[in-house]
Structures are given as structure tokens and as C-alpha cells.
Amino acid sequence: MQNEIPSAHQRTYAFEKNYYELSTYPRPAHFQFEQFVKSMDSTGKRYFSIPAQWTVLNEPIAAVFILRDNQYLFDHFRTQTEVIRRYDPDKEYTVDGK
Numbered sequence: 001m002q003n004e005i006p007s008a009h010q011r012t013y014a015f016e017k018n019y020y021e022l023s024t025y026p027r028p029a030h031f032q033f034e035q036f037v038k039s040m041d042s043t044g045k046r047y048f049s050i051p052a053q054w055t056v057l058n059e060p061i062a063a064v065f066i067l068r069d070n071q072y073l074f075d076h077f078r079t080q081t082e083v084i085r086r087y088d089p090d091k092e093y094t095v096d097g098k
Helices: 010-022 029-043
Strands: 047-050 061-068 071-078 083-086
Touching (some): 010 071
Antiparallel strands (some): 047 061
């Protein structure tokens, strides 16, 4: 079974919310899920980086995931020195990334 980022999951909605707040890349996150998975699978790491020129912070950030069974579940975003956004299990995230 191939790894994936689930399309209907609270952690995915949290990822999209934070991605839209932190990234300036013009393409919607869900269109990039396959590429994110390929990147994590090919490197053997549970994160992918977003270059500085595509972030509102003007520094590179990483989206960090947990691999559970065959699903990459969002955990947090971080800079090189600190965690800047974390999945909050007590918060209700919506499908539209808000």
C-alpha cells in the first residue's frame, strides 16, 4: 500500500490552515499532496521543506508529519530553530483551511 496524506482528516485540515498562513506558493496545498508524499518517501524523512522565497517569514520552514500505517499525518511546522505551528487536538479544523 502506498503512503498518502489523507484528504479528510483533522490533521490534514490543520496542515492546510497553517500552510496557507505560512506559504506564498500560489498553488493550493491539496494539489501538491502527491508531490509532498514523493518527497518524504524518497528521502526517508517525515518532513519536507518550503524554501525561504515561498514563505511569509522569508526563511525556510519544514512541515513535519507522523507516519501512521500508510498515512502521513501533520504534526507541526518549524523553522531551523523553533516550532512555529503545531497541530492542536483540542481545536476543530475545517475542510476549507480555516
